[in-house]
Amino acid sequence: MSRIPDARPRQPARLPSAEVLAVVPFDRVPETVPASLGDTVVAVFENDRTVDWKLSAESALRPGVVAEFWSWRRAWTESWSMGPTTNVSAVIEVARRIGYTIGRDLLSVLDRIATADYEDALVDPRQFPDVIEQLGGLRDALTSSAATAVGVAMIDATYEGKRPARTLRRWASLATEVVLSSNEHVAVVLHPASGLVLRHGAAHARELVDVTHVDLRGDQVVVENAAGKKVRLAPSHARPLAWLAPNSIRWNVSRIPLAEVWTPLFEGLPTAVAAARVAGSTIRFTSDIVVA
Secondary structure, eight states: OEEOSSOOOOOOOBOOOOEEEEEEESSOOOSSOOGGGTTTEEEEEETTEEEEEEEOTTGGGSTTHHHHHHHHHTTTEEEEEEEEHHHHHHHHHHHHHTTOOOOHHHHHHHHHHHTTTTSOEEEOGGGOTTHHHHHHHHHHHHHHHSTTOEEEEEEEOTTTTTSOOOEEEEEEOOSSOEEEEEOSSEEEEEETTTEEEEEESGGGOEEEOSEEEEEOSSSSEEEEETTSOEEEEOTTTOHHHHHHOTTOSEEEEEEEEGGGGGHHHHHHHHHHHHHHHHHTOOEEEESOSOOO
């Protein structure tokens, strides 16, 4: 553990970058909702037509509501994660850095996904006929040209040994550090050389580099790094760690090949495009739906 020479001013809370879903309706979107969900969901309109439903922010906190919402929603839509918007922006940046020109169809779709933090983006795949072929070319270029670079993955350890490991989050480690989440007590930072970094204490003036394990189960949150050093935090101080993976109370961090950071995008986008073409429908990219 080390002290950062220049103390940082107190910063407002920062939430993690939103996960983007590609939503494709394969059946008619209901005009009404089940009675049990009646006061928990809000209609999404496009040209005065209901194109989807989403949970209201306060309803997402009610026990059992998220599971019931998704059970109903899966009867008429399919959804695929594209990863966080920061990763979509990063794939465009890395392609430019290695001198790869992304095809026009794909670049247009990626640009729309990257704005889903602010507003939903509706895409008709019939307007972008070459998007899947261009995505395959981008994946090949990144796999061969960025083989020595690394990303970071969070792996769920809540039920370690009882089920296959679940990847919670992936991030690209780029040339500059990125604040993933923070409050006045703690900042979680992705650093190009030091991996996942915990900054804590007054003005975030102390840091634990190369974090490899986080345990939120006890009276104190325990954060451990690759060298075996540990930091113990009050749960109220450690909320930025919990925000990174709300459905996990214990997780590990590992380095992964940079191209693997974009696995959700490389696998999910072609599937969503194919499903929309079969259904004759559009894809809505949104960060405004709570993930089950």
